[in-house]
Amino acid sequence: xxxxxxxxxxxxxxxxxxxxxxxxxxxxxxxxxxxxxxxxxxxxxxxxxxxxxxxxxxxxxxxxxxxxxxxxxxxxxxxxxxxxxxxxxxxxxxxxxxxxxxxxxxxxxxxxxxxxxxxxxxxxxxxxxxxxxxxxxxxxxxxxxxxxxxxxxxxxxxxxxxxxxxxxxxxxxxxxxxxxxxxxxxxxxxxxxxxxxxxxxxxxxxxxxxxxxxxxxxxxxxxxxxxxxxxxxxxxxxxxxxxxxxxxxxxxxxxxxxxxxxxxxxxxxxxxxxxxxxxxxxxxxxxxxxxxxxxxxxxxxxxxxxxxxxxxxxxxxxxxxxxxxxxxxxxxxxxxxxxxx
Numbered sequence: 427x428x429x430x431x432x433x434x435x436x437x438x439x440x441x442x443x444x445x446x447x448x449x450x451x452x453x454x455x456x457x458x459x460x461x462x463x464x465x466x467x468x469x470x471x472x473x474x475x476x477x478x479x480x481x482x483x484x485x486x487x488x489x490x491x492x493x494x495x496x497x498x499x500x501x502x503x504x505x506x507x508x509x510x511x512x513x514x515x516x517x518x519x520x521x522x523x524x525x526x527x528x529x530x531x532x533x534x535x536x537x538x539x540x541x542x543x544x545x546x547x548x549x550x551x552x553x554x555x556x557x558x559x560x561x562x563x564x565x566x567x568x569x570x571x572x573x574x575x576x577x578x579x580x581x582x583x584x585x586x587x588x589x590x591x592x593x594x595x596x597x598x599x600x601x602x603x604x605x606x607x608x609x610x611x612x613x614x615x616x617x618x619x620x621x622x623x624x625x626x627x628x629x630x631x632x633x634x635x636x637x638x639x640x641x642x643x644x645x646x647x648x649x650x651x652x653x654x655x656x657x658x659x660x661x662x663x664x665x666x667x668x669x670x671x672x673x674x675x676x677x678x679x680x681x682x683x684x685x686x687x688x689x690x691x692x693x694x695x696x697x698x699x700x701x702x703x704x705x706x707x708x709x710x711x712x713x714x715x716x717x718x719x720x721x722x723x724x725x726x727x728x729x730x731x732x733x734x735x736x737x738x739x740x741x742x743x744x745x746x747x748x749x750x751x752x753x754x755x756x757x758x759x760x761x762x763x764x765x766x767x
Contacts, residue, residue, distance in 0.1 A: 488729055490573075494580035500699040501591035502584075504656055505721040505752070515724040517546045519755055544618055548724050549596035550751030555582035558741040579729065579746045591723065591752050592701040600752030603721055603760055604703075604710055613648065613758050621757050622646060623710065623764040630707040630765050636670045637678055643714050643763050644692055651716040651759045656688075656695040658713040660702040667691060705765055712763040720759030724751040 496503050508515070525539040557578035564571055587600070594602040607620045616622055624643045627633020647655060659667070668679040680690045688695040694714070703709040726749040734743040754760065 490576040491580050491583070491729055494576065495584050495587075498580060498584035499588045499591070500658070500697045501588065501717065501721065502723060504658075504697055504717040505591070505723050506718050506755075507723045507725065510724050510726060514550070515548060515751060517548075517722065517755060519544050519546055546722070546753060546755045548722055548751035548753035548755075549594075549599065549601045550724065550749055551590075551597075551599035552747050553583055553586055553750050554745065554747045555579045556743055556745050557582070558738060558743045561735070561740050561742055564742060575731075575744055579744075583748065587750055587752075588699065589701045590750075591721070592699055594752070596753070600723070600750060601754075602752075603713065603754050604762075606754050606757065608710065608762060608764070612646075616757070619754070619757050621754070621760055621762055623762040625767060626763055626765040627767065628765070629767055630705060630709075632670075632765075633767075636667075637672055639763070640667075640670075640678065640692060643712065643761055644694070646761045647715060648758065651719060652694075653716070654718055655714060655716045656697050657691050658697045658699050658702060658717075659711060660700050660704065661698055662704050663702065663711045664696060664698060666705060708764060708766045710762045710764050713760060714763070715760030717760065720754060720756045722753060722755045725749065 520541050520543055525541070527536070527538060529535060555578065557575070559571065559574070590600040590602060592602040593604050594600045595605055603621065607617075608623045609616050609620050610623060610625070611620075612622065624639065624646050626636075626639050632639055644652070644655075664679075668677065670678050672678065678691055679696070682689050688697075690696065702713070703711050705711045729746055729748045732745040734745055737743060
């Protein structure tokens with residue numbers, strides 16, 4: 427791996443510093459544009475341990491990628507995101523709370539039952555992008571290679587991970603929440619790891635009174651999880667939802683009239699994720715839940731870039747990789763609507 431060094435006095439570069447010979451400037455102008463390896467440190471190339479392979483992107487570019495991903499990838503913006511330093515990640519989840527009991531003042535204190543735990547290991551995969559630029563573009567001082575590289579990587583990563591967080595099968599990629607088993611049972615009777623669905627009342631459509639079905643979906647989520655919950659659906663489903671009115675003619679969907687305020691449905695924000703399925707028979711087209719509690723995204727902190735000027739001359743490829751995983755960690759925090767009887 428190649429890693430950007432500190433300055434000549436051994437001091438780490440300040441965040442946001444753009445000195446003429448600063449860390450980011452030396453990386454962009456020296457390595458990305460010209461391929462010079464002066465000022466970078468050579469390490470072993472291995473992705474199985476803490477050491478990362480390729481070239482570590484300076485912090486300034488890496489933050490720009492993360493910010494763009496949060497804006498483009500809808501599930502990332504509402505889920506819990508953790509940074510990991512190894513290839514694998516494990517999380518313990520308590521199935522219920524610690525049992526307790528009532529006793530008299532002088533009575534004995536018998537031992538209470540032991541809480542049950544489950545281990546969650548989000549499936550991970552290596553996400554990659556391989557944009558290219560001609561050497562003439564890189565030689566042009568007017569071309570902002572830093573901004574271009576960040577935007578290209580962010581767009582490619584967001585497109586791939588957006589689908590994986592919703593419908594990913596967990597094989598060399600995250601497992602999406604729609605890939606989990608589903609059942610109509612409530613939280614008390616449903617198996618751990620199984621998501622609850624609420625029927626719409628008709629195959630491939632809403633039954634009578636769509637607003638009542640949506641209220642049932644909201645109330646299926648227990649009160650502690652409803653604080654911070656949101657709807658997730660694609661634009662076609664949202665188009666159908668926006669036409670639903672109550673008996674007095676009021677729309678259920680309310681636009682965000684203040685800048686920065688999201689659109690709401692029954693008082694909860696609506697997140698558009700185009701990877702959600704359309705309304706069809708037995709489709710799980712609407713999700714409602716607290717994704718900050720229910721879905722976990724685990725990712726390696728660094729994005730690695732390998733500059734390749736040889737494979738496709740006169741183009742220079744920038745091979746970027748990032749290890750990302752994801753899975754449902756709390757099946758009680760996410761509810762689904764299935765369009766069935």
